[in-house]
Amino acid sequence: MIADAKVLVVKVGSSLVTREGRGVDAEAIARWAAQVATLRQGGKSVVLVSSGAIAEGMQRLGWAKRPHSMHELQAAAAVGQMGLVQAYESSFRSHKLHTAQVLLTHADLADRQRYLNARSTLRTLLELGVVPVINENDTVVTDEIKFGDNDTLAALVTNLIEADALVILTDQPGLYESDPRKNSGAKLVEQAHADDPKLEAMAGGSASELAKGGMLTKVHAAKRAARSGAHTVIASGKERDVLVRLASGERIGTLLTARTAPIAARKQWLADHLTVSGLLTLDAGATKALVKDGKSLLPIGVIAVSGDFARGEIVGCVDPVGKQVARGLVNYSSEETRRIMRRSSAEIEAVLGYVDEPELIHRDNLVLL
DSSP: OOTTOSEEEEEEOHHHHBSTTSSBOHHHHHHHHHHHHHHHHTTOEEEEEEOOHHHHHHHHHTOSSOOOOHHHHHHHHHHHHHHHHHHHHHHHHTTTOOEEEEEEOHHHHHSHHHHHHHHHHHHHHHHTTOEEEEEEOTTTOOSOSSSSOHHHHHHHHHHHHTOSEEEEEESSSSOBSSOTTTOTTOOBOOEEETTOTHHHHHOOOOOOSSOSOOHHHHHHHHHHHHTTTOEEEEEETTSTTHHHHHHTTOOOSEEEEOOSOOOOHHHHHHHTOSOOSEEEEEOHHHHHHHHTTOOOBOGGGEEEEEEOOOTTOEEEEEOTTSOEEEEEEOSSOHHHHHHHTTSOGGGHHHHHSOOSOSOSBOGGGEEEO
16 A cells, blocks of 8 residues: 555654754654655655754754744754754755745644645645655644644644645554553454544553654544544554555555545644634534435524634534544634534524524535544
8 A cells, every 4th residue: 555655745753854963863864865765766756744843952062852832842843953854854965856944833734824824835745756754843832732732733734735644653563452561462453444442441651761753643643634534654664664564565554544535625724723723512403414314504503602703613513422523614603603503503593693594514515533
């Protein structure tokens, strides 16, 4: 499956590009550049999502421990980006390949216009034969220093450019049925469907102080990437020529396959939102109408509203037990929704004095999760 992929997103973990926190490992980055160059010669386009900026910044600033202050983390990321990008640029230059630094925030993907701009830029870079090196724009993030982690970012980029495959390289051989650090007899999961709920139970936490995402974030990333039809491999970046061998068809690590058809680009954009402006709690009938019958959400099916949102913002839909089952663009504000919930569509005008749409969320603007 990876051998057939024409466009790949490769995420390289922090422990693979830094010397366990002692700054950028130029030799390791040179190895990644050589492998990507080989893939390029084979007709494949590659986007790199690389961790390591904060670790490199800490080394340059002489910090032994990762700081907790947001501003210090942002400062370390800003300093570290210089060394990280310099290392990638010089390594790829030796293979006569151009690179481009692309820094993204969740806001870039949450706004429809910025999402399309980022998509067009990345696709153009690939058409020009350039290797984009992507990281989160940590220096301007104010709520957290992460999307969640670079696993999530890599999955979002996979969806953004509709890549064929996502390769997540880590310091572990792959996903195990149980934690191999605690169970020496744990078996490697060689292949599974990305949406198999049992995978989340198998995934443990992060073993590295440098890394922010553990195996669970990688499983979630694979599930997200599968929405656009991409398969995911989770493998050890310490394997010799791992990318070249995967591209040649060798089975390494854990393959998590997508078994659903890619969803439409607009719905993919809705699904990619990590945050929502509010939540609508649905009754059992409305939940069935959305999940099973593919219907729009009507006001009568909403039993509770939380959050403060305006018309046209993205809200989540949760079932009676609180599980988020869908999200979409809402046709009425939170204040209006509270007034018309539990009412039929025919009553909207009588309650509000006007009616914009009979649906609270039209099915064309709604995506199931």
